[in-house]
Each structure stands twice: as C-alpha cells, then as structure tokens.
Amino acid sequence: MGAIPTNFYGHCPLRVSSVNRKFRRLRQDLTCSSPNYDGRTTIICSIIRILESNAVHNRRILSLSRRQVLRGLLATTAFGVTAKLGTGCSPNGAGGGEAAAGGDEIVIGFIYVGPRDDYGYNQAHAEGAAGISSLPGVRIVEEASVPETAAVQETMRSMIELDGAMALFPTSFGYFDPHILQLAEEFPEVQFLHAGGLYEEGVHPANVGSYFGYIDEAQYVAGIVAGHMTKSGKLGFVAAKPIPQVLRNINSFTKAARSVNPNITTQVIFTGDWALPVKEAEATNSMADQGIDVVTCHVDSPKVVIETAERRGMFTSGYHANQADLAPTGYLTGAEWDWTSIYTQYAQMFLEGKSLMNGEIDHLVRGGLADSFCKLSPYGAAVSDEAKAAADAARDQIIAGELVLYEGEIKDNSGTVRVAAGQKLEQKSVELESMDWLIEGVEGSVGS
Amino acid sequence: MRDTPWLRKSEPLVISAGAIAVALALFGLFCAIAGANPFGVYGSIYTAAFGSSSRIQGTLILASPLMLSALCTALPARLGLVIIGNEGALVVGGVGAVAMGLSLGTSLPPLLVQTLMAIAGMVAGGVWIGIVGALRHYRAVNETISSLLMNYIAIALLNHLVGGPMRDPSSLNKPSTFPLAAANMLGNLPGTRIHYGLIFGLVACGVAYVLIQRTTFGFAARTAGGNVRAARIAGLPVGRLAVTICFLAGACAGLAGMVEVAAVHGVANESLNAGYGYGGILVAFVARHNPLAAALIAVLVGGIVGSGGILQRTHSLPDATVLIFQGIMFLTILYSDSLYGKLAFFREQPVDIPPDPTPAAVETTV
Numbered sequence: 001m002g003a004i005p006t007n008f009y010g011h012c013p014l015r016v017s018s019v020n021r022k023f024r025r026l027r028q029d030l031t032c033s034s035p036n037y038d039g040r041t042t043i044i045c046s047i048i049r050i051l052e053s054n055a056v057h058n059r060r061i062l063s064l065s066r067r068q069v070l071r072g073l074l075a076t077t078a079f080g081v082t083a084k085l086g087t088g089c090s091p092n093g094a095g096g097g098e099a100a101a102g103g104d105e106i107v108i109g110f111i112y113v114g115p116r117d118d119y120g121y122n123q124a125h126a127e128g129a130a131g132i133s134s135l136p137g138v139r140i141v142e143e144a145s146v147p148e149t150a151a152v153q154e155t156m157r158s159m160i161e162l163d164g165a166m167a168l169f170p171t172s173f174g175y176f177d178p179h180i181l182q183l184a185e186e187f188p189e190v191q192f193l194h195a196g197g198l199y200e201e202g203v204h205p206a207n208v209g210s211y212f213g214y215i216d217e218a219q220y221v222a223g224i225v226a227g228h229m230t231k232s233g234k235l236g237f238v239a240a241k242p243i244p245q246v247l248r249n250i251n252s253f254t255k256a257a258r259s260v261n262p263n264i265t266t267q268v269i270f271t272g273d274w275a276l277p278v279k280e281a282e283a284t285n286s287m288a289d290q291g292i293d294v295v296t297c298h299v300d301s302p303k304v305v306i307e308t309a310e311r312r313g314m315f316t317s318g319y320h321a322n323q324a325d326l327a328p329t330g331y332l333t334g335a336e337w338d339w340t341s342i343y344t345q346y347a348q349m350f351l352e353g354k355s356l357m358n359g360e361i362d363h364l365v366r367g368g369l370a371d372s373f374c375k376l377s378p379y380g381a382a383v384s385d386e387a388k389a390a391a392d393a394a395r396d397q398i399i400a401g402e403l404v405l406y407e408g409e410i411k412d413n414s415g416t417v418r419v420a421a422g423q424k425l426e427q428k429s430v431e432l433e434s435m436d437w438l439i440e441g442v443e444g445s446v447g448s
Numbered sequence: 449m450r451d452t453p454w455l456r457k458s459e460p461l462v463i464s465a466g467a468i469a470v471a472l473a474l475f476g477l478f479c480a481i482a483g484a485n486p487f488g489v490y491g492s493i494y495t496a497a498f499g500s501s502s503r504i505q506g507t508l509i510l511a512s513p514l515m516l517s518a519l520c521t522a523l524p525a526r527l528g529l530v531i532i533g534n535e536g537a538l539v540v541g542g543v544g545a546v547a548m549g550l551s552l553g554t555s556l557p558p559l560l561v562q563t564l565m566a567i568a569g570m571v572a573g574g575v576w577i578g579i580v581g582a583l584r585h586y587r588a589v590n591e592t593i594s595s596l597l598m599n600y601i602a603i604a605l606l607n608h609l610v611g612g613p614m615r616d617p618s619s620l621n622k623p624s625t626f627p628l629a630a631a632n633m634l635g636n637l638p639g640t641r642i643h644y645g646l647i648f649g650l651v652a653c654g655v656a657y658v659l660i661q662r663t664t665f666g667f668a669a670r671t672a673g674g675n676v677r678a679a680r681i682a683g684l685p686v687g688r689l690a691v692t693i694c695f696l697a698g699a700c701a702g703l704a705g706m707v708e709v710a711a712v713h714g715v716a717n718e719s720l721n722a723g724y725g726y727g728g729i730l731v732a733f734v735a736r737h738n739p740l741a742a743a744l745i746a747v748l749v750g751g752i753v754g755s756g757g758i759l760q761r762t763h764s765l766p767d768a769t770v771l772i773f774q775g776i777m778f779l780t781i782l783y784s785d786s787l788y789g790k791l792a793f794f795r796e797q798p799v800d801i802p803p804d805p806t807p808a809a810v811e812t813t814v
Contacts, residue, residue: 115767143757144767148719150712154506155757161502163761174622178714196621241611243621272607273718434620 105137106166106350109159111152112144113172113300114275120301120320125171125195127321128339132347141165148174156183160190167191167350169343184208191356193346199364209356211342211365213373214427216252218335219296220405221369221376221395222317223256225332226294227264228387229315230257235266236287236314238297238305240274242446244435246298249319249335251439252405253296256394258441267292268444274300281308288312294332306331315382322377333391334377341372368427370399412437413444459794467784471777478772484763493773496758497751508642511750513538515649516704517728518735518742519656520577523697524591525737526660527690528673533580533595534701535725536602537573541702542709543606544572546716547614549628549709561632566648566706573702574695576602581694585687591694603721610717624717634711645707649743652700656739659696669693701725734781752777 108129116126122144133140141163146152152175159165160183170180173196184192184205197212198204226235235257239246254266267290269283280297284305287295296317297305303326309316310327318324318334346361354360367373376395379388397403406425412418418437419425425432436446476486497507520534548568552561580598583589609625616626634644660666672679672686679686704724709716731749735741756770 141761143760145756147722149708149722149724150509151753154509154754157502157506158496158757159761174717174719178712241623243623245621272604 105139106347107139107141107159107164108132108347108350109156109163109165109168110140110142111146111155111159111168111170111172111175112142113148113174114145116142116144118301119303119306119323119326120299122171122300124321124337125169125339128337128343129169131340132343135344135347135351137351138347146172148172148179152179153183156180156192160187165190167193167346169193169195171195180208181205188357191350191361193356197364197366201363206357206363207355209361209363209365211346211373213337213342213371214366214368215335215337215374216248216405217368217398217427218374218376219249219319220252220256220398221391222296222333222335223253224260224391224394225379225383225387226253226296226315226317227257227260228384228390229332229382230264230294232291232293233261233264234290234292235264236284236290236292236295237266237268237442238280238283238287238295238299239268239270240276240299241272242270242436244433247435247438247446248432249298250442251435251437253317254439254441255405255410260390264441266442268438268442270444271299277301277304280304284308284314285312288314296334318377324377324380327380329380330382331377331380332383332387333379336375336377338372338375366428368398369395370401406432411440413440413442415440455794459788459791462794463784463787463791464781467780468777471773471780474776474780475773478776479763479765479769482765482769484765489759489763489765492758492762493752493755496755503754505640505642507747507751507754508646509750510754511746512643512646512649513704513708513724514727514731514746514749515653515743516645516707517701517725518731518746519652519700519728519739520573520697520725521729521732522735522737522739522742523656523660523693523700524577524581524690525732526666526673527669527693528676529581529584529690529694530592531577531580531595531694531697532592532729533577533598533602533698533725534728535721535723536595536599537576537698537701538705538708538725539599539602539606539720540576540705541569541573541698542705542716542720543609543614544702545569545706546625546628546709549632550614550626552632554629554631558631562634562710565632565710566703569702569706570699571702573705574697574699577698577701578691578695580698581691584694585690599725606716606720607718614716616715619715619717622717624715627714628710630714632710633714634707643707643711645704645711648703648707649746652703653739653743656696656700660739665689701728704728730778734778736785749774 110125110129112122112125114120114122116122126142126144129140129142132138141159143155143159146155152170152172156168156170156179159168166189168190170176170192171194176194176196176198180192180194181204184190184207188205188207191207191209193209193211195210195212197210199208199210235254237250237253239250250266250268254264257264257266267287269287271279271283276299280299281304284295285308288309292314294315294317295305295309297319299305300320302319302323306316306318306323306326310330313330315330315332316323316327317332318336321334321336323334324331342365349361356363369375376391379391394403398405404424405427406419408419408423409417409421410419416437418439419431438444438446472490476490479486479489496503498504517534517538520537521531524531545565545568549561549565552564554561556564576598577595580591580595583594584591611623614625615623636643637646658666660669668679668684669689671682672684672689676686705720708720708724713719727749731742731745735745752770752774756767759765759769760767
C-alpha cells in the first residue's frame with residue numbers, strides 16, 4: 001500500500017507521547033483507591049489502561065503481543081456486559097426424540113429473566129417451579145437468563161415445539177406484551193400464564209391467563225416488625241422505579257411502621273432500574289450514614305442491599321425470597337412470594353384436564369396472604385417478642401379480612417388527601433393499581 | 449511463480465477454522481468437567497443453531513440487530529477511533545423512530561411512515577455518535593470514554609422520556625411510550641418469521657464494505673486511520689472524515705434501534721437497552737472491523753446465543769454456559785489474530801535479492 005501505512009490500529013507518533021501523558025494524568029485523577037469508586041470508574045480505568053498501552057509501539061512477543069491481549073480484554077469486557085443479551089432462545093430440532101416423549105406426563109415450561117439463584121424475583125419463581133416438579137405426571141423444563149426481546153419468543157417456541165410443553169409460565173413482567181401475546185396467537189392450544197395480572201377480557205387471547213399477588217400485605221406485616229425494631233425511627237427503602245407496584249410496597253411498609261409509632265419516617269431512594277448493584281450498595285451505605293437502622297428494598301435481587309446493610313450493622317427486611325442466610329444477625333423478616341402453592345394449584349388443574357380455553361381455569365387470579373400468594377420469612381433472632389406478637393396479630397387480621405390496608409383518611413407526603421375519610425380501597429381497586437404517590441412519612445418523590 | 453495467491457487467501461480461512469477447532473476442544477473440556485458429554489453438547493449446539501429451517505430463522509432473528517450495531521464500532525475503527533457507544537446510539541435511534549412514528553400516526557401510507565421512522569432513527573443515532581466524533585476532533589476528547597459515557601446519558605434519557613413526557617399512562621408497571629400503529633410495524637419476510645431488520649443489516653454491511661474498501665472516501669478514511677499526520681499532509685480533511693464516519697456509524701446503530709421498536713416491541717421502553725449494543729462491539733472486534741465479516745460473525749453469535757436453551761434444558765448445564773462458550777470462542781479467535789504472518793507455511797518466500805542471472809540473460813538476448 002505504498003508509503004502510507006494502512007494498519008488502522010497503528011497510531012501516529014504524534015499521538016503516542018501526548019496521549020500517553022494525558023492518560024496518565026486522567027488515570028491518576030481516577031485512581032481507584034477511594035472507597036467510593038464504583039464499577040463505572042473501574043471500567044473507565046481499564047479502558048484507559050488499554051488505550052494507554054495501545055499507544056505503546058507495536059511490539060510483539062513471539063507468541064502473543066501485548067496489544068493482542070489488551071484487545072482481547074476489551075472485547076471480553078464488552079462481552080461480559082452482554083450478559084443481558086444472555087442465553088436467548090433455544091433449540092427446535094435439537095435433542096431429537098428424548099425430549100418430547102413421555103406418555104401421559106404433562107410438560108410445563110418456566111422462563112426466568114435472570115439467574116435462578118439471584119436471592120430475588122427469579123429465585124422465588126424457580127422455588128415455586130421446583131415445588132411442582134415432584135408432582136407425579138408433571139415434568140418441568142426451565143430456562144434462565146432470557147432477555148425480554150425476540151429471544152424469549154424463540155425460547156417459548158422451542159419449549160412448545162421441542163419439549164411439547166402444554167403450558168408456559170414466562171415469569172418476567174416484560175414478557176407479556178408483545179412476546180406472550182404473539183406466541184399465544186400462534187399456538188392457540190398452549191396455555192400461557194403470566195405473572196403480572198395484565199389479562200384483559202376480550203382484548204387478549206383465550207389461552208392467556210394472568211396471576212399476581214398482593215405482596216404489599218406481606219410488606220405491611222414486615223413494616224410492623226420494622227416499626228417495633230427501629231431505634232432511630234428512620235427506615236430506608238431502596239426501590240427500582242416509581243411504578244405502582246413498588247409504590248404500594250413502600251406505602252404499605254411505611255403505613256404499618258407508623259401505626260406503631262407515628263413519628264417514624266421512611267427514606268426512599270429510587271435507583272432507576274431493576275438491577276443496579278452498585279447504586280443499590282451506594283444507596284444502602286448512604287442510608288447507614290444518615291442513621292437509618294432498618295432497610296428493605298424492591299429491586300430484582302435484594303442480595304446487595306441486604307449484605308451491605310448487614311455489614312453496616314443495620315436491620316434488614318427481605319423481599320421476593322428469603323435472604324436470611326445473607327444477614328444472620330440483622331435479618332428481621334421479609335415479604336416473600338409463595339409461588340409453590342399457586343403453581344401446584346395450576347398443575348393440579350392441568351392434570352384434571354381443566355384449561356383456560358374451556359373456561360375451567362380463571363383468566364385472572366390474584367390473592368394476598370389469605371390465598372398464600374405471599375408469605376413472611378421466619379422471624380430472625382433479633383426480633384423482639386412484642387414485635388412478633390404485633391406482626392402475627394396484623395397478619396391474622398389481614399387474612400381474616402378485618403384489616404384494610406388503605407382505609408381513609410390517608411394523605412400523601414405533600415399533604416394532599418389521597419383516600420378520603422371513611423373510604424376503603426379494596427386490593428384490586430383501580431386507585432391502588434395505578435398508585436402514583438408516596439404516603440405521609442415517606443421522604444422522597446416519585447418524579448424522575 | 450513465487451506469488452501464490454491461493455496460499456495467501458487460504459491463510460485467514462485456515463487460521464479461523466483452527467481457532468474455532470481449538471475453542472470447541474477447550475469448551476468440550478469444560479463440558480466434560482461440568483459433567484456433560486462434549487459430543488452430545490456439540491451436536492445440540494449445532495442442531496439448536498442451524499439444525500433446521502426454523503432454527504436458522506431463530507438464529508437470523510437474533511443476529512440481525514447485532515449486524516447493525518457492530519457497524520457502529522467497525523466503521524470508526526477504520527479511522528483509528530475506538531467507539532463503544534453502540535448501545536446509546538441504538539437507544540436514541542429507537543426513541544427517535546418512535547417519536548417520528550407516533551407523531552405521524554396513520555396520516556401517511558405505512559411505507560412512507562416506515563421510511564421516515566428509519567430516517568429519524570438513523571439521524572438520531574448518527575447525531576449521537578457524530579457528537580463523539582466532533583468532540584474527538586475539535587476538543588480532543590477521548591472518543592472511547594466519551595462514547596461510553598454517552599451510553600449512560602442515552603439510557604437515562606430513555607428512562608426519563610419513557611417514564612415522563614412520552615409515557616403512555618396505561619403502561620403502569622412497565623413505563624412505555626404509546627404503541628405504534630399496527631399498520632406501521634415492519635412485517636416479516638414472506639414465508640418466514642424473520643423481520644425486515646435482517647435485510648437492513650445485510651444491506652448496511654454490504655454498503656459499508658463498498659464504502660470503506662471501494663471508494664475514495666473509504667480510502668481517505670483508511671489513510672487517516674493509518675497515519676493522521678500523513679493524511680493531513682496529503683491534504684485530507686481529517687476532521688470532516690471523522691465526523692462523517694461517526695455519523696454513519698451512529699446511523700447504523702440508530703437503525704438497529706428503529707428495527708427493534710418497529711419490528712419487535714412496537715413501543716419504546718427499557719427493553720431497548722437489552723445489550724445488543726455491547727454485543728455489537730464484540731462482533732466488530734472479532735470480525736476485525738470488516739463489515740462483511742461482521743455479518744457472518746453476527747450470525748455465528750446469534751447461533752451461539754440461540755443454543756443457550758438446549759444446554760440448560762437437555763444437558764442441565766448452568767445458564768452461564770453459553771457465555772463461557774462465547775468467551776472461549778472469541779478469545780481464541782482474537783488470539784489467532786496474532787498468528788497472521790507467523791506461520792512459515794503461509795509466508796511468502798523472500799525474493800532473492802541478487803537478481804537471478806537467468807532473467808537478465810533473457811533480457812539481454814531479447
């Protein structure tokens with residue numbers, strides 16, 4: 001190519017010296033010694049390091065040049081970040097005969113958006129699925145880490161075509177529209193059951209059903225425990241997004257705690273997304289610094305929040321699944337899903353030949369503590385007898401239908417009356433389903 | 449004849465095939481340790497990715513966004529710029545396309561709306577990465593870091609718009625924009641379930657290849673990538689080249705975003721930020737920034753990703769297994785890069801310096 005080197009990795013000598021110096025300074029600025037540095041800084045640091053050494057002249061060691069290694073590292077870093085792109089779809093023709101066989105047994109497919117052992121949302125569903133795998137005549141197939149893209153459609157398709165699944169439980173909220181709806185049109189004989197309560201009669205196909213739990217009832221009971229155990233009167237809530245489901249949990253937790261002591265406040269921090277471990281840890285740490293002594297959360301995996309709070313000597317209240325073994329001293333209780341009982345009911349109905357299409361299975365199933373859609377983690381060692389008694393009483397009242405969580409008068413944290421005096425909001429009321437306010441006593445705002 | 453073109457041409461093929469063979473061997477070792485039969489696993493991966501027409505369609509569906517987003521890294525690389533802002537450009541492109549689609553509604557024929565949505569997505573993504581190029585050229589801001597940070601800005605912008613100004617109030621627990629009109633959605637290729645995004649990806653890769661390898665513009669870009677000072681002395685407008693290439697790169701990723709909203713989701717929401725941008729970086733590096741190779745590698749990645757399910761369901765391997773396979777595969781391919789020109793078999797024999805007496809003799813006789 002003549003005199004002009006066309007190796008596009010080559011850098012001209014001009015860049016080398018000045019760029020090198022600049023990188024070194026920038027890197028000093030970002031030196032990762034501060035205890036507060038986050039993952040992002042680490043990424044930047046490593047990129048700077050890579051670029052820095054890119055500027056080093058192209059010197060090849062016999063087998064492997066340094067640049068080669070670094071390019072590999074950059075690519076693998078990028079690759080690590082693609083984890084979300086994940087383990088998309090799966091096979092159709094694969095595996096041959098072994099899969100679709102199996103005489104009378106029914107095959108039920110479970111799909112999770114994250115890993116099955118995340119101490120959170122996905123683990124709760126996987127535990128529910130494991131609960132039915134032992135039923136005679138039922139075989140389950142599972143796939144974890146399936147993103148909410150075209151990939152989940154491929155996964156559902158292959159579970160149907162290859163494994164012969166007669167019912168699917170795609171568990172992530174975002175799988176519903178458009179993915180489940182499209183596949184349901186295409187496979188009218190397969191039943192699609194989605195966790196999220198989104199089914200609308202007449203709008204969605206007959207082979208689609210929806211189930212969901214009022215876990216804010218469990219959060220209410222957890223709030224009673226927190227209200228008894230806090231010494232500073234300050235609670236913390238690490239939340240993902242200000243959407244109705246999350247706001248209900250925050251408000252129920254706070255309302256319960258304030259029923260114990262009306263001076264209690266809850267500091268809420270929205271991280272902005274479902275899985276941001278670094279931000280979740282930062283939020284928990286800042287709560288510890290503010291003197292908050294009980295922390296709970298609503299993120300996909302509470303692991304980081306619970307572990308951080310335990311290290312900082314705070315009490316914790318879990319969410320989604322049982323996190324007690326992450327915080328042996330500080331874990332009070334937690335609001336957990338109880339999918340095992342729901343999934344067992346569904347499996348039994350399938351075995352009896354009932355289906356969504358013949359109308360013998362309800363399209364929309366919801367419930368709270370009374371219907372075993374959710375439960376409380378066993379109380380931790382730190383919980384006082386008084387707190388246990390009060391929490392048990394609240395739970396029994398909710399189960400008996402004597403305690404309505406949202407009974408007026410309820411004000412939001414700007415002083416506006418949201419539930420008028422004497423008004424009782426049932427769990428399935430539209431006002432609760434579309435909640436967009438924070439209750440009195442919560443420090444924070446829903447504005448993004 | 450010392451010049452043996454077939455030998456030189458076969459070098460990349462032999463090295464790539466060797467790399468893949470080594471990767472399979474290493475991965476087989478991993479599977480054996482994890483307690484699965486390696487040969488069964490190979491068979492499953494193949495059938496899951498390419499075993500039937502339906503599986504090939506699945507692979508191509510997963511591959512198409514990667515082709516477009518890979519170009520966002522591959523094009524600027526020819527100019528010596530390491531851009532990793534694919535995810536941001538994709539997200540911004542998706543939002544731009546939705547904004548255009550929603551504001552037009554059904555006032556125009558669908559084909560026109562789709563075209564305008566594609567243009568909106570490309571312009572949005574192009575401007576996004578164009579900013580990175582401009583910052584690089586005019587303010588000497590490192591393009592890798594600025595494009596990385598632009599990703600975070602883009603995702604924050606998406607979350608803000610989707611949760612605020614552009615939010616459909618009925619999307620309660622998954623904030624989304626209003627849905628695009630069904631008529632304006634991109635359809636599938638006839639007789640398949642592959643959407644038109646695949647065609648966009650293939651065409652874009654082809655156009656990018658011609659642009660870089662077969663035009664004076666591409667030659668100028670490669671020249672500037674090789675040696676900026678030489679390019680300046682030769683009178684090339686380096687700044688304009690950088691900004692233009694960055695714009696085109698961002699436009700490709702923006703088009704990927706448009707395809708995601710117009711062919712898959714029908715709305716813009718957090719699912720746009722699903723990692724296709726980061727996957728594209730990987731594809732571009734493995735393809736050595738060659739647009740045509742990027743199309744092939746994207747299919748390979750799509751196939752590997754697509755085979756993840758069978759590893760979990762038939763072989764009871766953990767869900768991260770497919771990532772390990774990808775990782776081993778790409779490390780060996782990148783490593784094999786260092787073997788070019790090292791294998792004696794492919795090396796052209798050095799032409800003897802002292803002129804052969806025979807041709808001289810021939811010359812004199814003529």
